[in-house]
Amino acid sequence: MSADASAAAAVPAPKVNPNAPTEETVLSVEHYTDRLFRFRITRPQSFRFRTGEFVMIGLPKEDGKPLLRAYSIASPAWDEELEFYSIKVPDGPLTSRLQSIQPGDKVLLGKKPTGTLVLDALTPGKRLYMFSTGTGFAPFASLIRDPETYERYNEVIVTHTCRDVAELTYSRNLVNDLVNDPLVGEMVEGKLRLYASTTREPYACMGRITTLIETGKLFADLGVPPLNPETDRAMICGSMEMIQDVKALMIAAGLTEGSNAAPAEFVIEKAFAG
Template identity: 50%
Template sequence: MKGTEDGMNHSVEKVLWVRQWNESLFSFAVTRPPSFRFLSGQFVMLGLPVDGKPLLRAYSMASQHYAEELEFLSIIVQDGPLTSRLQHIKEGDEILLAAKPVGSLVLDALLPGKNLHMIGTGTGLAPWLSLIRDPDVYDRFDSVNVQHTVRAKSDLAYFDMLSSKLADDPLVAEEAAAKFSYDWAATRDAAAPGQDNRRITDRIRDGSYKLDPETDRVMLCGSMAMIKETAAILEGLGFTEGAMSHPGTFVLERAFVG
């Protein structure tokens, strides 16, 4: 369904479905305007009208760049200005969608390398869901890894899809079977046998999660504390931050860091 224009900067789109993962985490999809184009890993401002004015926040696209609908992953903050309202959306409701996607978590902000590591906490998983279903990712890298750190196992959204190595994806299933890996940690739950359940920063720092700027490329998304700490560790290892204008060996989304 085509969105209707509501002012100059955003359109009004319809909610197509909502999936609740647990009491504080949900996914939803909205209609995609025909003119809306984005790169895997980018985000867009979306939200709801509140007191006659648009209340918008940044959300990464979790859907493929070629998908007919736009999918998002959201946490619920009970006193949050937007998410306290967004948690109640249902099929058929209206969402405000900004016209222009932006963001630095894109392949062209990285120098060529062998291994791609997408490190995220919480809803920082969302851009990885778009990237791992992009065939270009598998053309550029020999291995593709998603590292997702959460507090509890119930926070592991999309666990079945990720742990199956995207077996049901008609476009990348074959490549993902050979190149994709999924590494998760639930820091407040008991670790599975042989699993390192510590924070990703601790594992990178002590070398148990090995990263080499000569061969590895890293993307970061999630909590501000994790991004800042991990970026500092990476720079200490010889990694350099990249952007579209000057590609590097790691990238982060500065719009979420502040």
């Protein structure tokens, strides 16, 4: 063996971090408003997650280090691709760059999905509420496309509150298209209901979801009884303020907060993108 070969053999191979993000390819991008867009990326064969969970998504920084933020996975666990629904923050370290991605570009995908907005974190019930504002609809976009959701509940009610009508496009299109979905199309009929409202632009239903719950308008419009811990289960996702306010209303109605370790009547999400 030559001296050069001997020296090369003595150099240890660089360590590979098993938890390092994978580099995935952007497959499609759709912009809804100047504040909201969705994108789909490739899914590694080894990537496993439970419907409703979130994962770290990001881009490499100029110094080569990854810049990652938590994003709810908007596609169901059975999908061969991964979908994400994102807000655009002009001065956001990540979203200011992420909003410019195009098909063919690369994004970073974390390896450890987690979260509490999963069916197993709730005890059995008859009616499932999914309360969301803005991009907080993302985990519910995953859950309403999963057959197990309809196998567990007789009725699934998703609420989506945004400032303007255009910001409701993603949820409205998704729910409308589900009747044609080959996997859950027949299951959603008569079970899934979308209750959308706005807080600024005039719309058929206006008001913050907290107000709609407190006044009873939500239940009157839907023709269902008030929240009942014996029959109703709930998931909450939105801004931190919205989550805390709706959580307080759930507790006032007698529902108990659950988790993966201790399932109960309602769960909240705390992952945010920025």
